[in-house]
Amino acid sequence: VxxxxxxxxxxxxxxxxxxxxxxxxxxxxxxxxxxxxxxxxxxxxxxxxxxxxxxxxxxxxxxxxxxxxxxxxxxxxxxxxxxxxxxxxxxxxxxxxxxxxxxxxxxxxxxxxxxxxxxxxxxxxxxxxxxxxxxxxxxxxxxxxxxxxxxxxxxGRAHYGAPWTAGSIAAAAAKDAAPGVPESPQALADYIVAHYEDMLTLYGIESGVRQARKHLGWYLDRHAAGVVDEQRKAILTCFEPARVIAALREVFSRAAEAMNLRSAA
Ligand SMILES: Cc1cc2nc3c(=O)[nH]c(=O)nc-3n(C[C@H](O)[C@H](O)[C@H](O)COP(=O)(O)O)c2cc1C
Missing domain, CATH: 3.20.20.70 (Aldolase class I)
Known part of the structure; x- marks a missing residue:
């Protein structure tokens, strides 16, 4: 602490x-x-x-x-x-x-x-x-x-949109396989949705949807820079978790940038 x-x-x-x-x-x-x-x-x-x-x-x-x-x-x-x-x-x-x-x-x-x-x-x-x-x-x-x-x-900040960074750098130093790095667009979408759901569980829905937005923004910046403004705004302003999750899956499951996860880390 x-x-x-x-x-x-x-x-x-x-x-x-x-x-x-x-x-x-x-x-x-x-x-x-x-x-x-x-x-x-x-x-x-x-x-x-x-x-x-x-x-x-x-x-x-x-x-x-x-x-x-x-x-x-x-x-x-x-x-x-x-x-x-x-x-x-x-x-x-x-x-x-x-x-x-x-x-x-x-x-x-x-x-x-x-x-x-x-x-x-x-x-x-x-x-x-x-x-x-x-x-x-x-x-x-x-x-x-x-x-x-x-x-x-x-x-610190290298974890924005890539929380696995320290683990993958430590693994590289030890010449090990990187743990927990999502390797495909589908895996990235699953990772982000799991992070979102964990935050809702930890903070409760009302606070969690707000607190999660900075992370979702960082994920979008890092892995889906091409996402249209309207979709980005919808994800970052919506208060209904089910709709946010559906939009996240749609954006990240097809994000071309997601294929470069390892170099992003
Ligand atoms: C938004 C933000 C919050 C931070 N909060 C703390 C903090 O509470 N305690 C701390 O020791 N450093 C804090 N830092 C500084 C980081 O620990 C770190 O020293 C700094 O970001 C430089 O490292 P980096 O280039 O890897 O991000 C914070 C940095 C940022 C950007």
């Missing part, structure tokens, strides 16, 4: 509750760039005040038995690339692993993640370092590991 916050007592209490509910790891968010988070001096804003960041880390580490990890960026901006210092101090405080997104806060998601810069964090600590940013293929995963010297890769 990841926690974001600014007050040590609140973070410690959140960690205690999460661990009590069975969390295996508590991760502290020191990477989120969003103004509504940094405005509360949380997320990546903590990188502007490492003493305060350490106060939070020590409070959480001192509260839970499970491993505590930290997610960070390279720093607040180009003039303050202090992730190596934060990582080293976090390690000294008992943090067991750090994940580094190779951008500064002020970059938000612009430009390209600097994979080589993550090497400076790796060199600063002896705990495992996870490298993150702009990885979406086995080749990119190999490159970020090579350039950063990191111990593992974290993958």
């Amino acid at each position: 990841q926690l974001a916050g600014h007050e040590a007592a609140h973070m410690a209490e959140g960690a205690r509750i999460a661990a009590g509910e069975g969390a295996d790891i508590i991760d502290i968010n020191m990477g989120c760039p969003a103004k509504k988070v940094t405005g509360g001096y949380a997320g990546s804003a903590l990188m502007r005040d490492l003493d305060h960041a350490l106060w939070l880390i020590e409070a959480v580490v001192g509260t839970v038995e499970v491993p505590v990890t930290v997610k960070m960026r390279l720093g607040w901006d180009e003039s303050a690339l202090n992730a190596p210092m934060l990582a080293r101090r976090a390690e000294q405080a008992g943090v067991k692993m750090v994940t580094v997104h190779g951008r500064t806060r002020c970059q938000f998601y612009q430009g390209k993640a600097d994979w080589r810069a993550i090497a400076r964090i790796k060199q600063a600590v002896s705990i495992p370092v996870v490298a993150n940013g702009d990885v979406g293929s086995p080749a990119e995963a190999a490159m970020i590991l090579d350039q950063s010297g990191a111990d593992a890769v974290m993958i």
